[in-house]
Amino acid sequence: MGRKPCCSRDGLRRGAWTQEEDKILSAYIKAHGEGRWRSLPSRAGLKRCGKSCRLRWLNYLRPDIKRGNISQEEDDLIIRLHKLLGNKWSLIAGRLPGRTDNEIKNYWNTHLSKTIIKHGNEHEHQNKIEMKKEKTLAIVETNNVVRTKARRCTSNVFITTTPQQQPHFDDHNEEHVNTGVLLHGNETANGDENNGHEIESWWDALMDFNMNDDWTWMNEASSPPIHNINAAEVEGDDDDDHHHQVMIESEADETRKPDLDLDLNALAAFLDWETYA
DNA sequence: AAATTGAACAACCGCAAGACT
DNA sequence: CAGTCTTGCGGTTGTTCAATT
Structure with a gap:
């Protein structure tokens, strides 16, 4: 027997989160704290798998998330850290308060990787x-x-x-x-x-x-x-x-x-x- | 105005490592 | 000690929306 999937797909919602779901998840974590993601959905009354809840919280709902565009300083830091660490997004995110690994990964893939190739920023940076x-x-x-x-x-x-x-x-x-x-x-x-x-x-x-x-x-x-x-x-x-x-x-x-x-x-x-x- | 394209980013998936039983 | 569970990570896909044709 292999391991069980993290959650059954039957009856569970997928795709974009609604405001109502966000509200429920935020309120639950505020009251009970993070962790025990697997059992969280049933305890909170959400029709989502625990993995999805964790991701939604860490990447979007957490109160310390910084919203808005990546600043020039952050941009520069990301380039330098990526040069140093490679695709270690969580490590890079750890050096950018309020930014998530997912956000930095997306930012890299959509902005920086192309920019560097196009304009030789990496050379300038070096x-x-x-x-x-x-x-x-x-x-x-x-x-x-x-x-x-x-x-x-x-x-x-x-x-x-x-x-x-x-x-x-x-x-x-x-x-x-x-x-x-x-x-x-x-x-x-x-x-x-x-x-x-x-x-x-x-x-x-x-x-x-x-x-x-x-x-x-x-x-x-x-x-x-x-x-x-x-x-x-x-x-x-x-x-x-x-x-x-x-x-x-x-x-x-x-x-x-x-x-x-x-x-x-x-x-x-x-x-x-x-x-x- | 409708169709197409591409950028941006949210979300999902599989895997691995460590914790737990 | 082996099997299972939980968590976190990184790659990938899906969705939305604005710009372009």
Whole structure:
């Protein structure tokens, strides 16, 4: 026996949702919360399958959905993230508050994919990345420290390469070289209780990159793909000093280690984190 | 005015992964 | 541990509507 279909089609409505159905679904979720989609239709009194209810809520009825046209800034971000992540619509949507994966997917398919082919926007966009990268690398070379201020994560976070980060060979596989960055979160700054959470999202951003083997956007064809990312909390000098260390394992030889350090800083530039000398 | 075309986006479908029993 | 359920994702299709012929 295979698995049962998510819902029987007999007697269930399909196609566009009516205002009445929207009202029922919204009211039900407001009262009982999201989840348990399979049983939701019968509980709410809707003649829809749970999957359809979930989609309708997530893509249309959710109160935090942003309506209206995609702004130029969002447009630019979508292009950059798509270049980086490919068709990972949910990840891209995660970086655009109020936008859904479905909306971004549709927007890409109807606007951007064609525009890029027609007008060479991608080339123009790539030039912008290169300029930003050069600017960042210049700072890195002179200071070896890049302080970043995230556009959407406002915690005091900075990347710094550290002297103790010497290449580390895996005993079992000499082809793997570890390099790392320290993510410092000043968790007491401004009394901002969400600071730690924002570091999490910062992390999350880094983790996302692990999903894309094509790292060539950062350092042309010779760039090594990210092999693995491990994150751990590191104790600082005093109790309040929490560091989060992210070790990025790449498939690189020892001679490429400096390049990789620079690439990580270019990452900050790519994400539009402002850099300060 | 009617038919056609294409853009925009809402909705559906199959699949996969993780949770649950 | 295997079978089932739930949820989420990405590709695809369907529908609507405005522009064009």
